[in-house]
Amino acid sequence: MSSPRNFVRILAIVVAGLLVTAISSAQTIKIPPHEKIVLKNGLTVLLMEKHGVPIVSFAALVKSGAAADPAGQEGLASQTAELLRKGTQKRTAQQFAADLDFIGGSFEAGAGADFTTVSAEFLTKDLAKGLDLFADALLHPTFPADEVDKSLAQNLDAVRGSKDEARQVLRLYYYGYLYGGRGYGRPEDGDEISLKKINRESVVKFYEVNYAPGNTILAVAGEFNTSELRKRLEDTLGSWPAKSVTPETVPAIAAAKGKRLLMVDKPDATQTYFAIGNVETAAGDPDRVAIRVVNTIFGGRFTSMLNEALRVESGLTYGASAAFDARKQPGPFGIYTFTKNDSTVQAIDMTLEVLHKLHKDGITAEQLASAKSYIKGQFPPSIETSRELAQRIAGDEFYGLDDSEVNQLEARIDAVTLDVARQVIQKHFPEENLVFVLVGKASAIAPAVKKYADKQDTRAIAAPGFWQAADGKK
């Protein structure tokens, strides 16, 4: 039972694509050496041998994610991933769990919009057993009918349960409303309606269409012998039959025009949780480092303009932040915070004032220098463990980025001038066109927030789903 001073980026989301980085000014940080191999069946393998801790970390990215979910079956990619360990040709779900736990291993699988991630960790001494488990789940799942039903029922309840906490579901409502229920606006883990439309047949089909060596990137990092592991991988994953897959990508959706607002009514809420923003940048955007620098100043750290105004100066909230969730296609930008019911308008007004100030006054040379130093200083711990390194090199490979993301980062940060920052603010920080999503007690706040947008929508939090496209299409 402990109470932290601040949750780091409390409402921010995992910035999946914007794997932006920096390096210490005192010592140049380099990504540890690693090698890339393509197996005969087309599987891309990245190996990073790094000694010191006797753990081996696996991260496989299957280049099909929630984007490949059929319309109305949101959550299918995610379900498929979760079910990989729930019965294989060699093991029942119970046997898999017993074998995995016995060696203290971990195995996780889930889908984001752009790709599915299957990751695992084992002690080096258990590498052979661990790899056997990992390959078994990835290559030979059988999707037993009772396990599919069980998992679907659990996930349905998990969605319901998540709605008890406004903070947990704000992002889903925001993304849904922002994208009109299409593209990145479809819930990756599904909702109360879509999960009921998924069955064993759709899971098996999703697996058969999307899971293939040519559609997968596998990164392994940690304490192992490269040539030995390479041989082991050829013996196990090398047997995965090749097949051709055309991964489905999310459609590019343009930024919203004008202003619109969704009020999600949670009658027992004592605070309003809100998001404000628009569709913004994609992973690999040439401006990505400059965006990171400017957003650090605007909403990416404790002394950011947003947190200074809404928390430090006024005590309106426990935390305010802004984040770019860059992805294959233009992803969401959002400002996230919360405040007690009767200061909702004050907090939204103040948020908009801070955004306006960014546009009107720009940033100072002092702020710029501080943000550069902050990003560089905080970067090294983000690639400290084999787990982080495996995820990082696999993600960079997926987004078509290379080692210069780390190795050139210091130079790229240094290249951000006040002039570049000004251009980035104009180009990437929306001000006129904004989408608002509020989760809170509508009876207390709805009339007062009408002033923010001409177009308004409301829904009850208990109503199934988050925000669906009116025509039911992707």
Add this chain to the structure above:
Amino acid sequence: MAAALLLCATGLVSPLVRAQEQKFPVATKTLKNGMKVLVQSDHSIPNVALYIFYRVGSRNERPGTTGLSHFFEHMMFNGAKKYGPGDLDKVMEAHGGSNNAYTSQDVTVYQDWFPRSTMPLIFDIEADRIENLSFDPAKIKSEREVVASERRLSVDNENGGVLNEQLWATAFIAHTYQWPVVGWMSDIEHWTMEDLKHHFAMGYSPSNATMVVVGDVSSEEVFQLCEKFIEPIPAHAPPPPVTTVEPEQLGERRLVVHKEAQLPLLMIAYHVPQTKNEDFYALNILRTVLFEGESSRMYQRLVDKEQIALEVSSELPPAFDPTLAVVIAQPKQGVDPQKCEKAIYEELERAKSAAITDQELEKAKNIRLMEFYQQMRTINGRANTIGTYEVFFGDYNKLFDAAKNYGAVSKEDVQRVAKMYFGANNRTVATLLPENDGQAKQ
């Protein structure tokens, strides 16, 4: 030891032996003012994690000022003599550093993460606030609102937060673990400047603190900085001892929270000894067998076979005084929490009536071993773990004995602690029941 021999016999290098070999050298020094400093050099990244543990938390509070330790922790960022309001964060971030802090029932912990070149500045900042914290009435006012917002976030708007608070308040009738770390809302609204000053004087003597520094540093340079910045700060009396001993619980206690919710929630708490007690290791092995991983007995029973719960887990916080082991079950929608309760009791009875298997014991030890490496693989994890062992076990060396101590736990020990602590008279049962009966409005 038995496990180490067993694994050696299979022809593998014993991981337990290896864990003990991986004894990260820790340099220690006790400053003249009583603060103990522990340093562990690691040059794998050019960064440093610095933790200061103060042995003061909500257990040192009184009715009327509950949550004061946590509020005080917030005030430690709001200005001192050299670094005024807002300066601490601004200066630290401008030099590539970041910080956070947390408060528990027993301790208040300050954390700094920074590139190595920033270390002298960090010491200057830490010394300034330990010695010369200022109490600006305007900052107190706005920070009070921040903490109120934090409470709404973590308690009011989170079912687990509400139920957990009620659980501890019911399980303890005498000891100060009975109130929430964040404090009751009415106390948050009513602290005075005098309360804050008193808390500072009570809890923040250097002699009441332990500093841990891990990363790209040498112990010599850390000790030099300590001598310059920290050692001159005078020591004063430590917090008065918490003398209240929770009387033995003589029968089951039950409470219900009615709240608008989609799903019910169940928590069952049992009084167990403090961290330093020798049963700590056996209790953790029991928890591992019952709750950790999808092969655990509770997961298999409640989530997998009977499908009455979405999740089932347990918690055992580090504690100076006898505390609670808490079982948390998330029943599925429409499932009567008592159904989960019954299944949990039956599994506990099974652990009492027969010893766990050899396989389960070995599995639990392997899981603990993996956990050891996962905690120790980052400079941050190591600073936190070294400090936690030093403060709660009384000696950081216990960290390196953990594998040995887990290895020494027998099946009989596990059965004994199951019988000793998990009885009906020793439990408090908290249930959250959805007011709308879990029916989603269409």
